[in-house]
Amino acid sequence: MAALYRLALCNIRGYSFRSWVVGLCALLISGLVLATSLILLGAESSLRLAIDRLGADIIVVPEGAATRVETALLMGRPTKVWMPASALDTVAAIPGVEAVSPQVYLASLTNASCCTVSDMFLIVFDPKTDFVVKPWLEKTIGGNLQLGDVIGGSSVYVPEEGIKLYGYYLNLRKNLAPTGTGLDQSLFMTMDTAQEMRRVSLTEAVQPLEIPTNSISAVLVKLKPGANVYAVALEISDRDRTITPIVSPDMFQSYQGQLKGLLGGVLVMIVIILAFSMLLIGLVFSMAANERRRELGVLRAMGASRGFVFRSLVMEAALLAINGGIAGVLLTFLILTLFRNLIISILGMPFLLPSLPVLILLVVGVICLSLVIVVLAASLPAYRISHLDPSIAMRE
Amino acid sequence: MIVLDKVSKIYPISKENQVAAVQDINLEIPMGEFLVITGRSGSGKTTLLNLAAGLTRPTSGRVLFEGVDWWSLPDREQSLTRNQKIGFVFQFPSLLPALTVLENIALPTIINHSQDFQEIYPRAVKLVETLGLSDKRSSYPRQLSAGQQQRVVIARALLNQPAVLLADEPTSNLDEQTELEIMELFAEIHQRTGITIVLVTHSAQLVRFGTQSVQMAVGQVVTKQT
Numbered sequence: 001m002a003a004l005y006r007l008a009l010c011n012i013r014g015y016s017f018r019s020w021v022v023g024l025c026a027l028l029i030s031g032l033v034l035a036t037s038l039i040l041l042g043a044e045s046s047l048r049l050a051i052d053r054l055g056a057d058i059i060v061v062p063e064g065a066a067t068r069v070e071t072a073l074l075m076g077r078p079t080k081v082w083m084p085a086s087a088l089d090t091v092a093a094i095p096g097v098e099a100v101s102p103q104v105y106l107a108s109l110t111n112a113s114c115c116t117v118s119d120m121f122l123i124v125f126d127p128k129t130d131f132v133v134k135p136w137l138e139k140t141i142g143g144n145l146q147l148g149d150v151i152g153g154s155s156v157y158v159p160e161e162g163i164k165l166y167g168y169y170l171n172l173r174k175n176l177a178p179t180g181t182g183l184d185q186s187l188f189m190t191m192d193t194a195q196e197m198r199r200v201s202l203t204e205a206v207q208p209l210e211i212p213t214n215s216i217s218a219v220l221v222k223l224k225p226g227a228n229v230y231a232v233a234l235e236i237s238d239r240d241r242t243i244t245p246i247v248s249p250d251m252f253q254s255y256q257g258q259l260k261g262l263l264g265g266v267l268v269m270i271v272i273i274l275a276f277s278m279l280l281i282g283l284v285f286s287m288a289a290n291e292r293r294r295e296l297g298v299l300r301a302m303g304a305s306r307g308f309v310f311r312s313l314v315m316e317a318a319l320l321a322i323n324g325g326i327a328g329v330l331l332t333f334l335i336l337t338l339f340r341n342l343i344i345s346i347l348g349m350p351f352l353l354p355s356l357p358v359l360i361l362l363v364v365g366v367i368c369l370s371l372v373i374v375v376l377a378a379s380l381p382a383y384r385i386s387h388l389d390p391s392i393a394m395r396e
Numbered sequence: 397m398i399v400l401d402k403v404s405k406i407y408p409i410s411k412e413n414q415v416a417a418v419q420d421i422n423l424e425i426p427m428g429e430f431l432v433i434t435g436r437s438g439s440g441k442t443t444l445l446n447l448a449a450g451l452t453r454p455t456s457g458r459v460l461f462e463g464v465d466w467w468s469l470p471d472r473e474q475s476l477t478r479n480q481k482i483g484f485v486f487q488f489p490s491l492l493p494a495l496t497v498l499e500n501i502a503l504p505t506i507i508n509h510s511q512d513f514q515e516i517y518p519r520a521v522k523l524v525e526t527l528g529l530s531d532k533r534s535s536y537p538r539q540l541s542a543g544q545q546q547r548v549v550i551a552r553a554l555l556n557q558p559a560v561l562l563a564d565e566p567t568s569n570l571d572e573q574t575e576l577e578i579m580e581l582f583a584e585i586h587q588r589t590g591i592t593i594v595l596v597t598h599s600a601q602l603v604r605f606g607t608q609s610v611q612m613a614v615g616q617v618v619t620k621q622t
Contacts, residue, residue, distance in 0.1 A: 004506075390446075
């Protein structure tokens with residue numbers, strides 16, 4: 001085996017054109033499949049985590065604002081939507097509803113001297129009624145947020161001069177676990193902090209923060225056990241035509257649809273590329289094997305069995321596949337790391353890298369896929385050439 | 397001993413036409429001889445050599461190597477026999493371009509991994525020295541002259557200390573002086589080791605280096621001389 005390996009390495013070195021083409025095909029296969037899997041699995045996992053993070057069975061938003069709110073939550077593009085606070089009582093009165101809590105969505109100013117972070121999505125919750133953030137706060141910081149305290153998404157960090165919004169300094173208490181969505185770049189604060197920030201903004205900000213009186217942006221709804229989410233949503237719509245319920249399983253539906261469409265398209269593309277790569281590798285190997293007919297005939301004359309010739313060609317293919325596959329994996333990680341934000345903005349969808357065990361499994365899987373495809377493509381020409389009569393193989 | 401018993405080899409050239417490269421040949425090559433086979437191009441010399449080495453299956457007849465019919469053996473045993481008992485020197489450049497001189501010489505051991513490269517290394521180095529290629533052991537074939545390349549091929553053929561050395565027009569690509577040197581090398585190896593050599597050439601002048609000679613024409617043995 002060691003001898004076969006040495007011979008294969010020498011031949012890889014000696015036939016550089018063939019080696020480059022096959023290696024690049026393996027790189028393309030592993031890189032493409034890995035990137036696609038990471039982006040699609042990551043997007044799916046981001047959507048799931050975002051739904052979990054919101055933690056409500058239903059989110060009620062002003063009529064016509066559903067997409068804007070979903071985009072804000074998913075992509076972190078700030079939005080300001082308003083509806084009367086009375087919607088809270090309307091929803092609370094519906095049978096099957098266990099708890100309701102209001103949220104207000106705000107945004108920091110763009111490139112303003114009174115804000116040290118630009119265009120940040122701010123989620124304001126009511127600690128008295130909240131059932132989403134509060135349990136997490138109790139677990140991690142052992143109590144409520146004080147005036148001026150905020151918690152941030154996983155990507156929020158404190159700049160050198162501190163977090164200052166509308167001229168008001170905020171204290172980042174803790175970061176949430178990553179979701180890969182816009183929630184990772186958002187700040188969570190209490191109603192009291194938001195009102196204090198509004199008050200300070202009147203004198204300290206280039207533009208005052210506006211929070212209309214008796215207005216909220218959304219109502220988070222928790223249902224009683226056994227309540228039908230769709231029946232409650234229908235009831236909400238019936239009772240107040242100016243609000244829209246978004247039920248948890250259907251949340252980010254347009255993104256989920258987009259994801260499915262993307263998956264279909266990408267699958268077709270991958271199948272085409274795999275088939276094309278296999279054909280190309282087969283062709284290049286066939287050409288290289290023909291070019292090496294005499295050399296392989298000489299090997300047979302020196303006592304190489306058909307099996308040896310076949311195995312040495314397949315070994316070359318396997319080594320090229322593994323090296324190309326690893327290069328593809330490294331290149332994919334490099335591209336995904338350097339251009340993550342660009343990819344998200346092109347796709348219009350966030351994605352979160354999976355956990356380490358899943359990542360390892362994916363990497364091993366794509367390298368194995370490259371190996372199988374390259375070896376399969378090389379097997380036919382290798383078999384043909386190894387079964388050629390050596391005296392014919394050696395003829396010009 | 398290599399025995400060719402009523403051996404014919406016919407190649408199909410189209411659906412209807414075929415050509416007999418070798419026809420009904422009976423030939424015995426005793427061990428320890430230096431047999432020179434001569435004949436014009438297309439007389440069947442190379443086919444005869446390939447048949448003797450079990451590299452091509454005869455259309456009819458039997459080829460015995462040390463009393464065993466080549467074609468009664470499975471591919472694995474045929475290959476092992478060739479690896480351990482036969483050395484080949486070809487007419488064309490047959491060194492693997494991706495390997496160095498020393499790696500090319502060691503190739504038969506790479507193929508038959510019964511011996512470790514480290515084990516065979518001193519023998520390969522000695523052969524390189526004997527054939528005057530000491531300073532070329534790390535060179536690649538493209539860096540050698542035709543004569544030097546042929547010396548490397550001879551070294552490779554001798555590495556496993558075979559019983560038979562088969563040489564197919566080994567000097568056809570060489571100038572007169574180098575041809576003479578290579579032929580003297582063959583004669584010296586034969587004298588020193590007693591190895592059986594079967595050498596095919598179109599040049600009748602080279603018959604003098606052998607202990608026996610055979611002349612072929614149109615796929616048949618015309619004359620035999622001792």
